[in-house]
Structure formats: structure tokens, C-alpha cells
Amino acid sequence: MSVDEDFSAFVSAQSSTLFTTAYLLTGNALEAEELLQDVLVRLYPKWARVSAADAPVAYVRRSVVNQFVGARRSARNAEPTLSAIPESGSEDEALVAVLDRAVIAELLEALTARQRAAIVLRFFHDQLDDEIATALGCRAATVRSLISRGLAAMRAQLLRPAGAPADGTEARS
Amino acid sequence: MTDQRGFEEAVRSGLAGLAAAEPAPPGLAERLVSHSVDAPRRLSRSGASRSGVRRWLAPVASAGLVAAAALVAVVVARPTHHAAAPADPAAPSSTIASPSSGPAPGTGPVFTAVPAAGSLTPATCAVPPVAVGGHDLATVDRAPSNLTIAWYFGPKAACGPIQLTVAGPARAVQLADQVRAASAASTGSVYCPDDDHSGAVLYFTYAGQPSAETVTVNFSGCSVLNAPGRRPRAAGSVITGLLPLRPPVPGPTSARPS
Numbered sequence: 001m002s003v004d005e006d007f008s009a010f011v012s013a014q015s016s017t018l019f020t021t022a023y024l025l026t027g028n029a030l031e032a033e034e035l036l037q038d039v040l041v042r043l044y045p046k047w048a049r050v051s052a053a054d055a056p057v058a059y060v061r062r063s064v065v066n067q068f069v070g071a072r073r074s075a076r077n078a079e080p081t082l083s084a085i086p087e088s089g090s091e092d093e094a095l096v097a098v099l100d101r102a103v104i105a106e107l108l109e110a111l112t113a114r115q116r117a118a119i120v121l122r123f124f125h126d127q128l129d130d131e132i133a134t135a136l137g138c139r140a141a142t143v144r145s146l147i148s149r150g151l152a153a154m155r156a157q158l159l160r161p162a163g164a165p166a167d168g169t170e171a172r173s
Numbered sequence: 174m175t176d177q178r179g180f181e182e183a184v185r186s187g188l189a190g191l192a193a194a195e196p197a198p199p200g201l202a203e204r205l206v207s208h209s210v211d212a213p214r215r216l217s218r219s220g221a222s223r224s225g226v227r228r229w230l231a232p233v234a235s236a237g238l239v240a241a242a243a244l245v246a247v248v249v250a251r252p253t254h255h256a257a258a259p260a261d262p263a264a265p266s267s268t269i270a271s272p273s274s275g276p277a278p279g280t281g282p283v284f285t286a287v288p289a290a291g292s293l294t295p296a297t298c299a300v301p302p303v304a305v306g307g308h309d310l311a312t313v314d315r316a317p318s319n320l321t322i323a324w325y326f327g328p329k330a331a332c333g334p335i336q337l338t339v340a341g342p343a344r345a346v347q348l349a350d351q352v353r354a355a356s357a358a359s360t361g362s363v364y365c366p367d368d369d370h371s372g373a374v375l376y377f378t379y380a381g382q383p384s385a386e387t388v389t390v391n392f393s394g395c396s397v398l399n400a401p402g403r404r405p406r407a408a409g410s411v412i413t414g415l416l417p418l419r420p421p422v423p424g425p426t427s428a429r430p431s
Contacts, residue, residue, distance in 0.1 A: 008206045015202040020192045029195055033343040037205055044209040101194050104187035123185040124192065155180060 007047045011040065014057050021061055024120045025068045025113075027105050035071075039063045061125075062135040065117045069136065072113035107154040114138075115150035122147055204342045208319065287321050287376045287385045293335035300325040300372030303389050303399035310357055311400035313349050313386040317377035320345035321385070322415070326422050327371035327393075336420050348414050349377055352388055355406035358397045368394030373415060390415065 001009070015036070022032035043050050043063060053059045108116055114136060121127045121135060122143075129140040136143065295301070305311075320340040326332075340348070352375075371392045376385035390398045390408050397405035 004210060007209070011206045011209075012202045015205055016197040019197040019201060020195075023195050024188060024192055029198065030343050030347055032195075033198065033201065033204075034341060037208055037341040037343070040205050040209045101187060101191040104184065104191055107187075119184065120188065123181065124188040151177075151180065151184065154184065 003047050003051075006051050007044060010051065010056060010060075014060070017057070018060060018064060021120065021125070022064055022068070024108070024124055025065065025116060027108055035064060035068055039067050042067075058131075065121065065135045066137070069113045069117055103158070107157050110153055110157045111150050115146050115153065118143055118146040119150045119154075204318070208341050285376070285385055285387045287378060288323060288335075288337065290337050291334045293323055293337075295325075295332065295335065297328040297370075298326045298330050298332035298335070299328050299370035300389060300391055301374065304401050305399050305403060305405050307402045307404060309403055311352070311388050311398055311403040311406055313352050313375075313377045313388060314379060315346070315349060315353070316379070317345040317349050317386070318342055318380045319378045320348060321376040321378070322418065323374040323376070324420060325370070325372050325374075327369040329369060330371075330422050338418060338420060340418055344414075344418070345377060348375065348411060351410045351414050352398060352406070355398060355408060355411060358395065358405040358407050370394075373419075 018036055019032055022035045023029060026032045026035055039060065043060065050056055050059055108119070111119065117136060118132055121132045127135070129143045132143045133140045136146075138146075319342060322338050322340065324336045324338065368391070373390045373392070375388050375390065377387070378385045388398045388400050390411055392408075392412055395405075396408045396412060398408040398411055399405045
């Protein structure tokens with residue numbers, strides 16, 4: 001099988017799951033496709049090396065995460081703006097609310113790029129601390145901190161009264 | 174009271190629901206393969222770097238071009254008029270080719286060839302003037318497969334070979350829709366202050382179509398998008414869509430869209 005054929009077969013088989021990862025990171029279908037496309041164009045010239053990896057899809061997913069984090073870091077424009085935080089209520093009500101996909105999309109927007117990547121890799125892809133650390137290029141302890149702070153930020157946003165401004169207490173990486 | 178584990182499970186469930194709500198769009202794999210394989214080859218034909226989808230074709234501003242740009246910068250620091258008339262002959266010139274087939278009849282788009290990397294070497298980096306007119310608005314077809322953007326930073330920037338970037342299908346479709354949805358620009362003679370002559374030429378390409386549909390976007394002054402022989406549209410939303418794609422402004426001074 002030629003490199004082109006191998007690349008095409010990989011993309012055909014994995015584009016859907018990689019798109020999902022990109023979508024959860026970006027929160028936007030258009031940006032997700034652009035993100036995935038950027039990564040694949042960058043990887044295509046060295047595809048023989050990528051396909052020789054133990055798990056090519058994991059390699060590409062790591063590249064998607066890195067591209068996302070790098071792009072957000074360079075943009076430096078991501079102070080969170082929350083437009084549709086639910087009304088304040090009890091935490092039990094909040095638990096129900098977080099199941100709503102529109103709400104969780106808003107909560108993810110409140111996170112830094114690295115927090116968001118860690119949350120998605122842990123709670124959607126069920127990756128372990130070490131795997132997430134490899135993807136993000138940090139230590140496992142940092143991953144635990146990112147996830148802990150990310151969850152705390154989401155929880156705080158969820159319980160914030162409607163219309164209350166973000167307090168900016170969350171450390172942003 | 175909701176405990177931490179319960180909240181984590183809620184997040185897990187929410188992410189699954191969010192992912193399920195946005196499946197991969199139709200034809201995604203085909204677009205990704207086509208763009209990944211074809212875009213690098215197209216740009217590399219003229220020696221462009223292969224490092225990434227948006228290959229900034231680094232300008233190599235010669236001393237002569239820098240000096241020329243500095244001279245012209247003095248000349249162009251004046252307002253311009255946008256009107257349904259041939260291009261201002263005093264405007265900075267460019268070697269960019271005129272549309273190869275001229276304005277198409279009817280309401281369709283205007284076609285031209287996509288420039289190769291390094292082929293656009295204007296005397297200044299002013300966006301090329303467009304002879305607007307006619308009754309039909311500048312437009313492009315829906316659903317382009319790719320978009321090549323030639324960036325003009327204005328004569329105040331150091332000017333070398335015009336930088337080309339390639340946007341993928343998703344961004345191309347978005348910008349094509351924004352072009353089509355843009356409202357008509359004001360007609361007649363309109364005073365356009367603060368024109369720094371920065372802008373971009375958009376080359377939309379389509380599957381099975383050898384030439385590209387083009388529009389020219391002026392970032393400053395009247396902020397219009399033009400096509401030869403067409404009526405201009407207001408370019409505000411298109412400019413907003415373009416800014417995230419714009420490469421760094423080269424040279425000693427910055428010419429930012431207003």
C-alpha cells in the first residue's frame with residue numbers, strides 16, 4: 001500500500017472520531033474541521049513515520065490537541081464570555097443542567113485551552129494521567145491540577161448567578 | 174448535595190451528548206484527503222515551503238523595493254474615492270494579472286487563474302485596483318473546495334513577493350457565504366478616508382473547475398469587496414472572517430485594517 005493510499009485509508013477510517021475530538025476542543029464544527037485539516041496537512045508529508053507509530057490515531061490526536069493548545073496560546077484572546085449561564089439554583093439542579101449539551105458547551109468555553117484539552121481527554125477519551133501528560137507535554141501532576149482546576153471552574157460557572165461577571169480567579173495557561 | 178464524582182460523571186455524560194450532537198459533516202474524509210494531498214503539491218510547484226497548510230511565503234524585501242515602498246507611502250497617504258468608474262490611474266500598480274476571461278455575463282462570478290507562489294511581485298503592496306461597474310453585485314459560487322488568499326499590506330509595509338495562504342474547504346465555504354450575503358456598497362461617488370491600500374484578493378476554486386472565482390477585498394477606506402465589472406459589496410463581515418487567517422505584517426511599519 002502506498003503512502004497516499006495508507007493516508008487515505010486512515011483518514012477515511014478515523015476522520016469521524018478525530019473530528020469529534022476537535023469539535024469538543026473548539027466547540028465549533030467549522031473550527032474543528034479547520035483544526036483537523038491543519039494537522040493532517042502538516043502530518044501528510046511525514047505520513048510514513050506517523051503510520052509506523054504504535055497507535056497512529058493516538059499520534060494524530062495528540063497533534064490535534066497540541067495544535068489547539070498552541071493556537072489558543074498564540075491568540076491570547078480568550079477571556080471567557082458566558083452568554084447563557086443557567087439561573088442559580090441548588091447543586092442538584094446544576095447536575096441536571098450540566099447534562100444539557102448547550103450548557104456544557106458554555107462551561108467548556110470558560111476553561112483555558114489546556115484545561116479543556118485535559119477535560120476532554122479524561123472524560124471523553126478516558127485517557128490516564130500519563131497519556132494526557134504525553135499529549136500536553138507536561139507532568140502527570142500537572143494534568144491532575146489542570147483537571148481539578150477545570151472542573152472547579154466549570155462548577156463555579158454553573159453555580160454563578162445569572163448575569164454575574166466572571167471573577168477571573170482561575171489561573172489561565 | 175452533589176459530590177465530586179457525581180459532577181465528573183455529569184461532565185462525562187455531557188461531553189458524550191455534545192459529541193453526539195455534532196457528527197462529522199458529510200464528505201469530511203474526502204475533503205481532508207484532497208486538501209492534505211493536493212494543497213502542498215500546488216504550493217510546492219513554485220518552491221514554497223511544505224511546512225503546514227498555511228504556508229507563509231516569506232517576503233524577501235529587497236532594498237530597492239523597501240525604498241520604493243517608502244516613497245509611495247508618502248504619495249498614498251491621502252483619501253481615495255470609490256466609484257463606479259475605472260480604477261484610479263494614480264493608484265499604486267501591481268503585476269497581478271487581469272482576469273483571463275474577463276467578467277462573465279449575467280450574474281455569475283468573475284474567473285481568473287490562481288497565482289503561483291512568488292508570482293505576484295507588485296511595485297508596492299497596495300491591493301490591486303478593480304474596475305467596478307455594471308448592475309450585478311460581485312459574487313462567487315457556493316461550496317468552493319479551496320481558497321487561496323493573496324495578502325496586500327499596503328505601501329507602508331515592506332513589500333516583497335505577495336504572501337499567499339491557502340484556506341481549506343470549511344473556511345472557503347464560510348467566506349464564500351459571507352461574500353454572497355454581503356450587502357451592496359453605497360453607490361455613486363463615495364468619500365473613503367483613511368485608505369491604507371491594504372487588502373486581499375480571494376481566489377475560490379471549485380472541484381472540476383480549472384480557474385478560480387475572485388473577489389478583491391479592501392480592508393480600509395470604504396471597506397468594500399469588488400470584482401471587475403461588478404458592483405461592490407460592503408466587506409465588513411468578510412474582513413472579520415479574513416483577519417484570523419492573515420499572516421504577520423512584514424516590514425518596519427504595520428498597516429492594519431481599520
